[in-house]
Amino acid sequence: MERTLFKPQDIPTGINNALKEFCRNARGDIIRMTTLAGSGHPGGSMSSLEIFALLWSQANVDPKDPLKKGRDRIVVSHGHTSPGVYATLGRLDFFDLEQVVATFRKAGSPFEGHIERSIPGIELTTGNLGQGISAGAGMALADRSNGIKNHTWIITGDGEHQKGQIAEARRFIRKLGLNNITVVVDCNGLQICGRTDRIMYTDIAAEYRADGWDVTEVDGHSIPDLYRVLRPNDNPAAPRLIMAMTVMENDSRYHGMALTPEQAGKAFAELGLPDNLEELAKIRKYTRKSTEDFQLRLPYRILDSEGTPIEYDADHRGDNRSAFGAALMDLARNNTDNLPMVFDCDLAGSVKTKQFGIEYPDHFFQSGIMEHNTATAAGGASIADKVVFWADFGVFAADETFNQHRLNDINMTNLKVVATHCGLDVGMDGKTHHCINYISLMGTLYHYNTIVPADPNQTDRVIRYSATHPGNFFIAMGRSKLPVITDENGEPFFGGIYRFEYGQHDHIRKGSDVAIVAMGNMVHNAMQTRELLLDSNISAAVYAVSCPLCISAGLLDELSGYRLVLTLEDHDRDTGMGSKKGDYTVRSFG
């Protein structure tokens, strides 16, 4: 089938006919996959099929080079339609379709129940509904920042549109003028418990119009009509919403339930396809492992230059967030060809990204009080060839957006989260603003390097490290101005030849009686405590732990030599650094 790249005004007849046949066969694949697996979501897979087939066959994507630079982006947000997506991609030679049929939903297969970013052709792992539009927006923003002229289609469910994050994403896209985005809603009118309009009526078109989108309704099974509305405009005045009116075969039960072999047999007859289920079942039984075994390809951008570390003198008194802001500015000045993207949620002054916004307005994205969308959009941008920072208060950067980080984590994004105002050090705002659980939250993820720098010098080094190393970072800091940590000669401990390495702890002062192990701002308190203990002839060692999720066995061995070990952290004791056991798995990344 020829790839038109949507150049003709209307779909050529030959391609239309080929796609019709393609979909007829792909419907058979969907039934085979789900009936053989005995589970899965055939309903939505069928209703979205013409959209999938048209986009992946006609857009600027390449089965031989799925990560091609400048490609169009096709993001599927309702990830449970994996059978439809896999049938489409398999038939377009992104991978071997037979392997999908033989292993779909089997343990160890790359073809899981919800689509995965490791599979060629798939931009984003989804399944947890409501986040695909945000991530697609982030990718489109990153592509624009990289000077790429392409189109992003984001395909979603109608039931999914009940989720609030979509309202945020819609406003974000409109505000940032991402008019090369088309959101497609598969309006099959059914969700697991019944009719979408009865479960939770949502006037999707009216809501998008209220936010300034261009809304078009189309027959979601008519390939020529779909072609016409999905074709990118040259100069769109607004982002576009396509309401694709579709029919979910059978009833809402088949939203999330496979057909029985008997039902499948009838469906094959209707489609005019052979019923080869028994033969395939045997193949499936003996296929222990898919021959397709994809590694998540990580086209991570890092900054080329870490710039020149800023050294804060021994008599400097400052807060870590200002040191972050200064390091960010220095990184930007030293990487003008590859400027980082910086996201803010209405707190730029407090989190110290304001100056960056003034000097680099095209790379600063004011995202309003919409943390969910921002965490996901920033994550999406970070896997689209940009270095991305998002700075926010700890409660918003960790607690409020925990589930967005979970999806970022699964997607192995490349996001640098700077969480300021962590701990009780947020000040007098009260309980709702106390972030005292971030170590535990980030500790349940697998790919978020978590760092709590001790002072402005270490903050400066850590920020530069995160920007020049791949992967997600969560860098936590307080609000207060505190003295610089010094060595025994009174020189800045984290200055001069000091280099930050992930997982390394710092032995700030020697001592023989007691060890004080402190984190972040509390290293300063540890130093004060040490002085007080000296007055009582107690010799206290001070250790600074900046990577509480990666405490080395070496440190624990060393600590076992002291009579008493005291931990100091601005965090809940039961879930923080002090609660970590010796055998806590080292979770590092990159």
Added chain:
Amino acid sequence: MERTLFKPQDIPTGINNALKEFCRNARGDIIRMTTLAGSGHPGGSMSSLEIFALLWSQANVDPKDPLKKGRDRIVVSHGHTSPGVYATLGRLDFFDLEQVVATFRKAGSPFEGHIERSIPGIELTTGNLGQGISAGAGMALADRSNGIKNHTWIITGDGEHQKGQIAEARRFIRKLGLNNITVVVDCNGLQICGRTDRIMYTDIAAEYRADGWDVTEVDGHSIPDLYRVLRPNDNPAAPRLIMAMTVMENDSRYHGMALTPEQAGKAFAELGLPDNLEELAKIRKYTRKSTEDFQLRLPYRILDSEGTPIEYDADHRGDNRSAFGAALMDLARNNTDNLPMVFDCDLAGSVKTKQFGIEYPDHFFQSGIMEHNTATAAGGASIADKVVFWADFGVFAADETFNQHRLNDINMTNLKVVATHCGLDVGMDGKTHHCINYISLMGTLYHYNTIVPADPNQTDRVIRYSATHPGNFFIAMGRSKLPVITDENGEPFFGGIYRFEYGQHDHIRKGSDVAIVAMGNMVHNAMQTRELLLDSNISAAVYAVSCPLCISAGLLDELSGYRLVLTLEDHDRDTGMGSKKGDYTVRSFG
């Protein structure tokens, strides 16, 4: 000032005049509180002031009995307007205003930077924006279930309306016909970083209209106009949105910044009020502790009858979620005067609340794919004199809604969360649906009893326990059908005279060489492992831990007597039961 209960069509002149004077003085209080504290949010406090003063002075609320049954509900969602709320409530004798001025934002004061539910007159602790409408909706729903005829006003910010959860709450209220809700938006047009329409344009009125609300615009500083639109209608056809157009004094900087004493002096002069800041500063300096010290009053409803436990025979094979569904039905039949409320997010068939929905449709709330709103609304309902269950898959019940539980936790709600499909036992859905971190997440909260029952019998007892005990419960279970756990005589271990007690572990089998400590579905695997070890002449004891956040020192002592202790859990090892140390704080509740 007379309390009209909004009976007259228009506000009586005397009350209008009194309220004008009231607001003039309260503006002085706001300046005093924030300038003395050197922080806080005077801007929004001032712009919302007439709304606060009118509602708390005229609605059916009682300073002498703030928890009066059948009262109107006034929920403030933009909790940073605490100075305005406290000035209003103090001047209406809900508490001593002087104590607020003397201790606002001081460590140990009940008057924190964001409003707290412990303070008389306040329904909900807020500050984390975007959740107040959901919680107010839950309260209105509980009141309706309790046959109360009242009105609920929810006051919000305009910047706050950028948050996606509000879109969910809006649809939920409309669907459930909660037409006695009025949402008021303080449209002062400013947020921390500048003008709301520039930060993130949101056409609030159009969005609400799209979802079927009745929208009215009003001058938010005109007390007679506000009275007219805030007055409850007799038979409203839809919930109402009031766009209160207000002016934020000074500029957006004063959204979140106090005036200096000099600026305050000028403001007092403009208001015709005395500048007594110096004198108050002295009082504040020497007031170590507020004489007002409120305990959170907990009008918790529990079910009167725990019904009759259902006993599953030794040869029964079933899943815990079906046992939950059956226990729920039995509880309902035995508490017809006090039926629990049950919330669902489009998964009733899988989480086994479908039958309850069929038999008790007025107490079953299908909330669609809107987990954020549901978690908060269910939390709100649970502190409005109802027993409330919300059942959902683990990833939605824990990960997706973590931050909603955090606010519930701070509010010490009374919610029973039943998390099904936890662990890898969710089956073949893949990574986005694996909830393997719930122990760690719930462990960062302070008032969520977390229980992982071992089999259908224990599930039955646990569900009854949660419904007849106050406080939040998080009850986690898998998906699979598994055998019943038996005692050494082959009788059901959790049947007969067994009674569940929070924090108690169960010693299922004695053994001398090895101890296997298992949780939930894995207790069955522990039993199988024990059999296998017996073949090699290894004697293994089996312990079942159902309360992983409350492991007793006694159990740990006992375990220290074995040469080897093996933990088995369908959870991430590093953050689950097996990671808990001996001195882990017992976090129980109720």
